[in-house]
Amino acid sequence: MxxxxxxxxxxxxxxxxxxxxxQGPVSLSDISNRQGISLSYLEQLFxxxxxxxxxxxxxxxxxxxxxxxxxxxxxxxxxxxAVNESVDATGCSGRSDCQGGTTCLTHYLxxxxxxxxxxxxxQISLAQLVAREDVRQVAERQSIESQxxxxxxKINAAIIG
Amino acid sequence: MxxxxxxxxxxxxxxxxxxxxxQGPVSLSDISNRQGISLSYLEQLFxxxxxxxxxxxxxxxxxxxxxxxxxxxxxxxxxxxAVNESVDATGCSGRSDCQGGTTCLTHYLxxxxxxxxxxxxxQISLAQLVAREDVRQVAERQSIESQxxxxxxKINAAIIG
DNA sequence: ATTTACCCGACTATTTTAGTAGGTTATTCC
DNA sequence: GGAATAACCTACTAAAATAGTCGGGTAAAT
Ligand code: FES
Ligand code: FES
Numbered sequence: 412m413x414x415x416x417x418x419x420x421x422x423x424x425x426x427x428x429x430x431x432x433x434q435g436p437v438s439l440s441d442i443s444n445r446q447g448i449s450l451s452y453l454e455q456l457f458x459x460x461x462x463x464x465x466x467x468x469x470x471x472x473x474x475x476x477x478x479x480x481x482x483x484x485x486x487x488x489x490x491x492x493a494v495n496e497s498v499d500a501t502g503c504s505g506r507s508d509c510q511g512g513t514t515c516l517t518h519y520l521x522x523x524x525x526x527x528x529x530x531x532x533x534q535i536s537l538a539q540l541v542a543r544e545d546v547r548q549v550a551e552r553q554s555i556e557s558q559x560x561x562x563x564x565k566i567n568a569a570i571i572g
Numbered sequence: 573m574x575x576x577x578x579x580x581x582x583x584x585x586x587x588x589x590x591x592x593x594x595q596g597p598v599s600l601s602d603i604s605n606r607q608g609i610s611l612s613y614l615e616q617l618f619x620x621x622x623x624x625x626x627x628x629x630x631x632x633x634x635x636x637x638x639x640x641x642x643x644x645x646x647x648x649x650x651x652x653x654a655v656n657e658s659v660d661a662t663g664c665s666g667r668s669d670c671q672g673g674t675t676c677l678t679h680y681l682x683x684x685x686x687x688x689x690x691x692x693x694x695q696i697s698l699a700q701l702v703a704r705e706d707v708r709q710v711a712e713r714q715s716i717e718s719q720x721x722x723x724x725x726k727i728n729a730a731i732i733g
Numbered sequence: 734a735t736t737t738a739c740c741c742g743a744c745t746a747t748t749t750t751a752g753t754a755g756g757t758t759a760t761t762c763c
Numbered sequence: 764g765g766a767a768t769a770a771c772c773t774a775c776t777a778a779a780a781t782a783g784t785c786g787g788g789t790a791a792a793t
């Protein structure tokens with residue numbers, strides 16, 4: 412089982428998308444600014460999210476990404492699965508063969524754990540996350556900060572130009 | 573969060589120890605033979621398990637390792653914690669600072685997940701695992717195989733000698 | 734004294750992660 | 764039409780973690 416920044420970034424980016432989904436397509440550079448994730452890295456992640464049909468893209472100016480279905484119908488487990496290979500805790504990917512072709516002593520334990528994690532993450536939708544008070548607070552702070560950054564950029568542009 | 577062969581090996585080895593705990597100290601080479609884990613690697617893992625006081629060692633011929641307390645009082649989470657740094661799903665180790673010193677959007681989600689995993693693994697004792705039918709079956713098969721290996725070794729020794 | 738088996742530190746190949754670089758294609762606004 | 768925008772794509776890379784190996788110790792039993 413692996414849950415690293417790859418999966419965490421993907422969920423964070425999707426949540427950002429859900430938070431701003433009412434304002435039309437969201438560009439990756441917006442997400443990059445708000446969430447502090449490298450733009451190139453986001454592109455890689457969204458390539459996978461698009462292949463798993465969790466998002467749809469709109470090209471050209473004013474374009475970006477959109478959730479491909481309702482916030483209520485996208486679950487955290489699906490996002491992690493899309494970028495990580497899976498939330499699988501076994502060493503055999505369910506094949507029961509990690510000890511030279513045969514089942515190891517702890518195979519069933521890791522199967523149970525995998526189910527546990529999957530059930531948990533599969534019952535949390537983006538809509539639920541958006542509704543959480545703690546999430547809203549962080550989102551509001553980021554909104555203020557990114558506006559500030561936007562103003563800073565304009566000042567810098569004015570100085571340079 | 574990371575759960576790789578390191579943690580899985582540790583739990584497997586401890587379970588092997590629990591299964592043979594009535595026969596006096598169990599040597600690492602026995603565990604290595606039965607579970608197909610490299611001896612040198614087992615030594616590294618048991619060094620950590622010993623520092624976490626999950627096992628006690630007996631040196632010299634006939635020596636090996638013993639569980640430092642009852643099977644009922646050793647839980648999977650403790651074993652994984654001893655060799656892995658922890659079953660922590662956050663990127664900030666609970667410090668709430670993974671986005672340049674501030675809390676990221678998904679911090680609370682990963683905290684919840686960590687709790688979920690920890691609660692699950694912390695309620696499973698070695699005694700419970702030993703009692704499971706699926707575990708007993710694998711253990712029995714390994715017991716037969718390792719006896720066969722033992723006979724093979726004697727035959728090889730006889731041929732060489 | 735010798736064997737057994739734990740103990741310890743350093744070293745290494747492989748894999749994964751996290752990120753960079755540099756370009757191409759589609760769309761919109763002027 | 765042309766410039767700007769932003770998705771799309773491939774390949775490369777530095778750093779870290781994993782999964783070991785190797786070589787020598789030290790304590791205890793026969
Ligand atoms: S984890 Fe499935 S056989 Fe070992
Ligand atoms: S995971 Fe804790 S702040 Fe991001």
